[in-house]
Amino acid sequence: MSDIPVGSPPAPPGRHAAPGGWYPDPLDVNRERYWDGWQWSRNTRESEVPAAYRQGPGAPAGQPSAYAYGPGPALPYASAPVPGVSRQASATADGVPLAGWWWRALAGLVDSLVVGTVSLVATLPFYRELFAAVRTFWGTAMSAARTGAPPPATPNFAAMMSGGDQLLVILVTFAIGMAYHLPFLRVRGATLGMMACGLRVVPQDEGRATGRLPWSTVLIRVLIWVLPGALSLRILTVADVLIPLWHPRRQTLHDLAARTQVVRLR
Template structure:
């Protein structure tokens, strides 16, 4: 007998639940919620007459179909922890909350900025110097309208600095995500990136899609970049726009190497 995928009581630890993918136990676990399994007389598992099922369900006396231990327990289908209670990937890994995602992104942005300074520092210095040498902050003469146009020469410094910063960000993301699925910022908050349908660190092409989409959003319009950041707040799969493009999810917990 096959049981549908979902969260069931862990046969190896009654204080936890474990995700059953429909054929095998996965390695995803979470603390158990709800009352403990119904026990019959003398502390023995309830029989089929007491639970309304025919005989003992898998995990209540008969070996299940999983590779490890028993299959899902029959009583789990009676409402005790059946089905995911939190947003998760198809195989049951919990999706990351929005605030943690934003905090991890801020941490990574600070790290990338510091790492990129040896490459971008000169350009930023010349950019600031050009701003100071311009009349941007000068007091306008009486009877004239103040203008806030940036001097053209400023762009010859800010554009190279931005491009170099993006390339450093690409190298940073590619190095960490393809190896462990988590940048230092995400590791600090217990998060990682994976393909939505496949666990493990994302492949290189997926990392490139995530980086390219976020970079394009930022160059096209700041508002579009803001929408990208806010999108997980209302998306049922908790994906940002760049996650949609790359088919990824930010999840709670680490990724095991394939």
């Protein structure tokens, strides 16, 4: 790592500072330095930008360029995108690799299977009448198909569960989700799915942090993740899952609200 003062001022008026990520090092165009959206860090790496696209201040006009530098302390400014180079950060500001989307999806799937199985067992008594109606309808439909009789009318399955029972199902599912995620994130910084995939939740831009996450951070993060699922607000859950595919810091909605990131430990 090369020396550069940490704490550069914000971008000059009228210029738009780039989001956090890896940019050409102002001190060495063959390397990249991490910009956290406000200032340069001390973390550098070999440049992933093709040699033809590397350019420092004062390069000839018309030469392909990834970024341009403003006056005064060197700051990264977005310019033409570089072919084949991701604009997403691959590591936290202190150099710890961020979890890839597929690993996060796999960890989420494991957690969903655990919570879903426990929730199904706990709420099974509320579904007895519904299951009995489905079994009766299926048997009648199969019998009609064999004999050539008209198929039976489809009953209103939703009306077979009272509003009170539906509310209890939501509350039980929500409570199980909170009871699963809260202790694991508070004590281990990771759920069972995350631990199985080698992932850990850390404060934003503090990938090397080893302390426990604050209760407020854990509560906000878990609440925003669990509540839409318990209320069957699938569109919010899908949006939450997909946002890391293009977010500069690979954060989800619950990461953004709690100011956390997920790193890969192995």
